[in-house]
Amino acid sequence: MSQLQIQLQQTAEPLLNVQEMQFWLDKAVAWGQADSPDTRKDTCLHLSRLRDFLQQLLTHINNMNSTTETMKTLPLLGQFLGRLCWNPYVTTDATSRRLLFQCLWGLYTEHPGNAVERKANQWIRKVLCQLATEDEDAAAQTLMKHTGVPPEEYHLKVLRKRVALLQQSIGKSCSSLGDMNQRCSCDSLLAASEACVPLVTCPEAAPLIGALLQQPGTCVRAALSEDFLDALSSAYSSQRVSLEEQAVVSLWYHNLSSLEEAVLRLLECVLTKTGLTLQKLKQQLTESLLPKACAQHCSIFLVVNDIFRSILKQAEGAESVKYLIQIFTSCFLRELDLLQHQTSVPLKALFPQSPQSLLVPLVTLPSEMPQEAWRHHLNWLSGSLQRLTEEEEEGDGDSSSSTRGHHKVFDAWFLLVQCAHWVQAAVQLLVTSGPEDCGPLMWLLTFLPPPDQ
Structure with a gap:
């Protein structure tokens, strides 16, 4: 019995078929050992089943509590995914490539807590760079040799280029297409x-x-x-x-x-x-x-x-x-x-919750009207808020209408808090007002919501 079979059987509730996992690992090894017409044909013939298995594998990874736990149950998982990621006949298939991406990000730990997770993160970054900058190895090596560009710099430049191309591919939304029946990106x-x-x-x-x-x-x-x-x-x-x-x-x-x-x-x-x-x-x-x-x-x-x-x-x-x-x-x-x-x-x-009759008058800035109109505007605001409060008090006998009334008064007070420029204008006028004109302004300055609000 192989090491992979032993490890999978030790899992309390294995989500993967042991024989199938071993089958696909053997396939990945075989595909990577030789690049021949027979190997390419075999890879293409098995792509559909491979996609199904990768979907099962993704479910298994997502059901684990951590990357550490996943690696304990599937210690050869990295080798399996790595071999597939380095196989151009697998990665050129869009669905297989997407599932490989998802498996890799499922293993990525945002805040690694141990050496296993840190090492896994480093490996995932390396593999993702490979997927993003994938080129024919021999051609890439020849190019780097003749240009004298270090491998790291070369891959970064290719990555930037691929990112730019991917940007272009997602650049057309439905609204930018002339024909709405045309497939958007x-x-x-x-x-x-x-x-x-x-x-x-x-x-x-x-x-x-x-x-x-x-x-x-x-x-x-x-x-x-x-x-x-x-x-x-x-x-x-x-x-x-x-x-x-x-x-x-x-x-x-x-x-x-x-x-x-x-x-x-x-x-x-x-x-x-x-x-x-x-x-x-x-x-x-x-x-x-x-x-x-x-x-x-x-x-x-x-x-x-x-x-x-x-x-x-x-x-x-x-x-x-x-x-x-x-x-x-x-x-x-x-x-x-x-x-x-x-x-x-x-x-x-x-402001959907604010009393609509008060909304525009309160949002309007004092600077947007003549100063001589302030007093009339403030008296109107004070009177409107008083009527709202009185309606709430009259509805105290009915619990449902009382609750609605309390909310209305609080919403009006909250809007006044937001638009406190009129409170400041009231204070400014109060300084120069006579006793007979102070009532509405004082009421506005002391207006508070119900205690239970």
Whole structure:
């Protein structure tokens, strides 16, 4: 009995047929020992069955808890995959090549915890470079010898060239094709993003990563691998990869966890600092790219806004949190104004929970109307908020309507927190107002949501 059979039989629940695994390992060895017409014919005849087996192998790898565990159950797995990756008659088959990529990335460990996983990562990178820069060995060696280019430099240059060609292949989305019945390249996006999983920190792959992230989502087939997005998000948050601004925005658009992490990191950074001036706060918000991302994508703003709502509730209206939300909204509205000729997203879509009668009056800046109109505008705002509060109080007897009323009042208060420029305008007018004009302004300044909100 071979070593591979013994190892597989020691697995509690083997997912692979022992004899079939041994059969394919023997085939891979035989195919690699001789390049003859018979060998090529045998390889081609077995490709269909090989694809099925690679799919089973991929399932087995994905069911393991770690690369270390996988290598314990399949100690010859690296030899098997390596032989296939170096076989041009296997790798020229698109499906086999994709499955090999998936098996390799399934073995890749983002944070290796031992020597086995570190060694496996190094080997996977080497194999991926081979797959990406595959050339006829004799021709490549001759070229390197005559040009005097070191092998590492040669392969890096070829890798960059292949990355550029792959960029071109994914460059045409459905919207750029004249004939909608023409096959688009969106099918290749998933495969390309899967192939990038172990390469997200490689500088040579940066152009391809940027191109993948910025593909327009005009087609249902234009989906990126979740593993690719998660690996890229982890690498970016740990500063192991540098992304251009638009690539960061696209990453947040595609990956919710990455966006949430960026918002929470911003909150932690800002709220733990003392003595932060308005200018420095605006600078920090701008550098975070979040206001710009929110202006470009309504869905990003809705997520960020929801996080702010939740944090404000937990902080019970803490002034530092309110101030941050106010300045963030101000930066967001400024970015939105810069994009007004490019986007037509209505305010209602950006603030769906806010009372619509109050939305435009609150979002409008005091500088956008004559100062003599401020008092009338503020009196109207104060009266509208008072009526909303009274309607909520009148509905206290009905639990369902009371709950809806409480939410309405909180949503109105949250919008006022975001648009605190009118609170500041009320303070400014209060200084010069007589006793008879102070009532509505004072009410506006003391307006709070229900205690249970």
